Amino acid sequence: MRSDSTFGVKAENSSGFLLWQVTSLWQRRIRKLLNRKYQITHAQYVLLASTYWLSPYNNEVTQNLLVHHTKIEAMNVSQVLKKLEDMNLISRKGHSFDVRAKAVFLTEVGQDLIQKAIKDIEKIDADFFNKLDNGLADFNNSLLQLISYHDD
Secondary structure, X not given: OXXXXXXXXXXXXXXXXXXXXXXXXXXXXXXXXXXXXXXXXHHHHHHHHHHHHHOOOOOOEEHHHHHHHHOOOHHHHHHHHHHHHHOOOEEEEEOOOOOOOEEEEEOHHHHHHHHHHHHHHHHHHHHHHXXXXXXXXXXXXXXXXXXXXXXX
């Protein structure tokens, strides 16, 4: 049996492993709610919520904009958008000036669902992350800093 010191790193000192654990615990709660109450996946939620958040600032939310905003790979975004379209939660129409792009719009059903889901997810987030008390702002700033350093 190897001890942690064999490799010079203990699990509790591995930022990546800790991030994995926290993400897994948080996502478990999110998935349970989304699956039970809304019958959507976490990725579907993220793309619906992102479309909802980006729409007031962008007349036409594109797949590329969603890729950049969510950090989900383009192929996965395309597959999830297709499924959301099949579920009548979004519609895609030709972009007004980029003939290669399609604009993504929430349907009435999609808008109603995401407005309710965002409220529920925000409650889960508050319960999960507010355990950090005064450290929450620093935690969020650290995450934003990592995103800005590594955003392609």
